[in-house]
Amino acid sequence: MRIARLRGEPEVSVVIPVVERYGDLRQLYEEFAAELERLGRPAEFLFVVDDSQRGALPVLRALQEESAGEILIVTMGGAFGESAALTLGMEKARGETILTLASYFQVDPRGLAGAFDALERLDGGADLVVGRRHPRIDSTFNRLQSRLFHSVVSRLTGTRFHDISCGFKLMRRRVARELNLYGGLHRFVPLLALSRGFTVKEIPLRQRDEDRGTRYHGTGAYLGRMLDILTVFFLTRFTRTPLRFFGLLGTALFFLGFGIDLIAVVQRAVADQGLADRPILLLGVLLMVLGVQTLSLGLIGEIIIFTHARNIREYRVAEVIRGAGGHRPREVPQPEAESKKAATAS
Amino acid sequence: MNLSIVIPLYNEEESVDALHAEVTAAAGRLDREYELILVDDGSRDRTAEKLRAICARDPRVKVVRFRRNYGQSAALQAGFDQARGQVVITLDGDLQNDPNDFGLLLRHIDEGYDVVCGWRRNRQDRMISRRLPSMAANWLIGRLTGTPIHDNGCTLKAYRLEVVRKASLYAEMHRFLAPMMSLCGSRTREVVVHHRARRFGVSKYGLSRIWKVFLDLLTIKMLLGFTTRPARWFALLSLPFLAGTLLAFATSVYIHFAWTPRNGYPLVFPSATLLFAFAFAHLIVLGFLAELIVKVGDFKESEAVLATVETGGPHADRQTAR
Numbered sequence: 257m258r259i260a261r262l263r264g265e266p267e268v269s270v271v272i273p274v275v276e277r278y279g280d281l282r283q284l285y286e287e288f289a290a291e292l293e294r295l296g297r298p299a300e301f302l303f304v305v306d307d308s309q310r311g312a313l314p315v316l317r318a319l320q321e322e323s324a325g326e327i328l329i330v331t332m333g334g335a336f337g338e339s340a341a342l343t344l345g346m347e348k349a350r351g352e353t354i355l356t357l358a359s360y361f362q363v364d365p366r367g368l369a370g371a372f373d374a375l376e377r378l379d380g381g382a383d384l385v386v387g388r389r390h391p392r393i394d395s396t397f398n399r400l401q402s403r404l405f406h407s408v409v410s411r412l413t414g415t416r417f418h419d420i421s422c423g424f425k426l427m428r429r430r431v432a433r434e435l436n437l438y439g440g441l442h443r444f445v446p447l448l449a450l451s452r453g454f455t456v457k458e459i460p461l462r463q464r465d466e467d468r469g470t471r472y473h474g475t476g477a478y479l480g481r482m483l484d485i486l487t488v489f490f491l492t493r494f495t496r497t498p499l500r501f502f503g504l505l506g507t508a509l510f511f512l513g514f515g516i517d518l519i520a521v522v523q524r525a526v527a528d529q530g531l532a533d534r535p536i537l538l539l540g541v542l543l544m545v546l547g548v549q550t551l552s553l554g555l556i557g558e559i560i561i562f563t564h565a566r567n568i569r570e571y572r573v574a575e576v577i578r579g580a581g582g583h584r585p586r587e588v589p590q591p592e593a594e595s596k597k598a599a600t601a602s
Numbered sequence: 603m604n605l606s607i608v609i610p611l612y613n614e615e616e617s618v619d620a621l622h623a624e625v626t627a628a629a630g631r632l633d634r635e636y637e638l639i640l641v642d643d644g645s646r647d648r649t650a651e652k653l654r655a656i657c658a659r660d661p662r663v664k665v666v667r668f669r670r671n672y673g674q675s676a677a678l679q680a681g682f683d684q685a686r687g688q689v690v691i692t693l694d695g696d697l698q699n700d701p702n703d704f705g706l707l708l709r710h711i712d713e714g715y716d717v718v719c720g721w722r723r724n725r726q727d728r729m730i731s732r733r734l735p736s737m738a739a740n741w742l743i744g745r746l747t748g749t750p751i752h753d754n755g756c757t758l759k760a761y762r763l764e765v766v767r768k769a770s771l772y773a774e775m776h777r778f779l780a781p782m783m784s785l786c787g788s789r790t791r792e793v794v795v796h797h798r799a800r801r802f803g804v805s806k807y808g809l810s811r812i813w814k815v816f817l818d819l820l821t822i823k824m825l826l827g828f829t830t831r832p833a834r835w836f837a838l839l840s841l842p843f844l845a846g847t848l849l850a851f852a853t854s855v856y857i858h859f860a861w862t863p864r865n866g867y868p869l870v871f872p873s874a875t876l877l878f879a880f881a882f883a884h885l886i887v888l889g890f891l892a893e894l895i896v897k898v899g900d901f902k903e904s905e906a907v908l909a910t911v912e913t914g915g916p917h918a919d920r921q922t923a924r
């Protein structure tokens with residue numbers, strides 16, 4: 257299939273991080289490019305290659321030579337991981353809409369039309385459309401992993417997503433600008449977007465056969481994921497109020513310890529049971545100490561927020577409407593920048 | 603601009619038109635140039651539509667719409683960020699406050715107070731479920747923060763713009779607005795205002811989660827007193843553990859000398875001594891860490907202090923505003 261040359265600015269930027277493993281990049285490019293062209297959406301493709309996957313470069317360079325379409329290859333100097341790759345790709349993207357894809361076939365390109373429709377429909381389009389591989393055709397083991405992961409995530413964050421780690425995400429540029437991904441946060445893009453006040457929609461997409469292979473990870477990877485979930489839980493709920501997080505934990509530990517020791521002391525006074533030879537006294541003291549240490553770390557957190565982020569506003573403005581018609585939707589200056597101005601003006 | 607009126611709204615489609623009419627009528631009688639800032643806190647009903655309609659016919663109105671619901675503190679902060687008047691008045695979006703009290707608040711601002719808080723002395727709410735807990739909370743807040751206000755939950759308040767610019771509200775800080783505002787050294791005054799029972803819908807902001815309030819209070823307490831000298835604050839926090847260390851140590855010494863052991867000395871008290879000593883040392887060290895954080899931060903005490911500059915004598919014409 258021939259891909260036509262891009263005229264003018266692209267409307268869609270397709271960001272493909274080549275980080276962990278990659279499939280047939282040529283076929284991936286050709287199928288998605290063809291589908292985007294069929295839909296009449298001028299697109300550019302950005303392949304962001306991690307240093308660990310340099311093997312993909314010859315294929316991509318050949319593709320760049322042969323194809324008439326717009327292809328950019330961004331190579332990262334080190335193994336910085338998927339979050340870095342996505343951020344880099346999104347920064348270089350020129351289109352108003354950004355599509356991210358995994359570097360192998362996860363979903364069928366024919367779902368694109370539906371995704372664009374969900375993003376742009378007039379009665380409340382979304383800011384971010386997440387693909388959900390449905391029905392799942394891969395191994396029971398994969399499905400079980402995914403089920404477990406998502407049940408923990410939804411328990412902790414109170415959201416209902418079925419496949420947040422699916423690489424297919426279609427978003428408006430303003431979402432990409434506010435995400436600020438690092439570490440393992442690329443898996444939680446929908447949650448981060450939600451906490452920033454964006455509308456997120458999940459759409460079912462047909463899973464491709466290429467995505468079937470069973471994925472085993474080392475114990476370290478699973479442990480890392482659990483920590484990532486906790487990070488997201490913390491970041492989306494307690495960034496502005498760290499003491500609420502540490503404080504709840506700390507006071508709970510403290511009062512547990514206090515209660516234990518109180519019972520021990522009462523038993524000593526009333527039931528004539530020895531105090532000095534009971535190890536449970538130590539457990540109580542230990543818990544109290546731990547509680548205070550946790551709480552005090554929360555206080556440190558509050559000091560950090562107060563002295564470094566006083567002017568960060570937690571709210572996000574959708575629009576400011578001025579009286580008598582002066583109406584400007586879309587690009588509203590977000591409060592961080594604005595508050596600085598306000599501070600100097602007064 | 604003389605006066606900014608800030609009203610947070612959350613699902614108030616029934617009351618918003620009546621609110622606009624009442625507020626503009628009351629503000630019109632004040633004979634001051636004013637603006638009305640309505641903050642739509644991510645309403646899910648038809649509030650936004652109604653606000654658009656109001657905007658289309660009233661040039662003094664400015665509407666800020668949030669992407670989602672962020673809570674009253676954020677809504678008030680957004681209103682403050684937009685406010686351009688020398689005095690800012692805030693009130694509830696559910697018509698429980700009486701806009702006719704504006705004059706009373708403004709009179710006290712003109713007398714030289716920086717913050718004037720409304721006090722709903724005759725609250726039209728249920729006694730047990732709403733008034734008693736709020737009385738207890740207000741008493742506690744007053745005791746801990748040193749700003750004794752009877753009614754921290756009343757949104758009807760007036761501020762001088764300079765005070766508002768010094769504050770930063772987030773999470774559920776709106777419960778402690780008066781103490782927060784007193785961070786910069788403002789003069790606070792309380793006046794009795796009218797209170798009306800809700801006409802529409804149900805109450806949306808309640809004193810529901812006690813522990814959150816308590817932790818926020820702890821934060822405020824810390825920010826109020828010791829942001830600029832955290833080492834001292836942490837030292838204060840460590841005192842109970844110093845006491846615990848000494849007590850446990852004394853006990854173990856006493857046991858060592860007074861007891862005739864049958865099968866060795868009990869290790870519990872020496873261990874407790876060590877644990878308490880650990881906690882004590884931990885807090886002291888954290889205090890230094892906190893000092894370091896404050897030192898490298900962008901917090902300047904001069905920015906947080908409300909100061910008046912008075913000039914007189916031969917250069918009085920070069921009078922500086924504060």
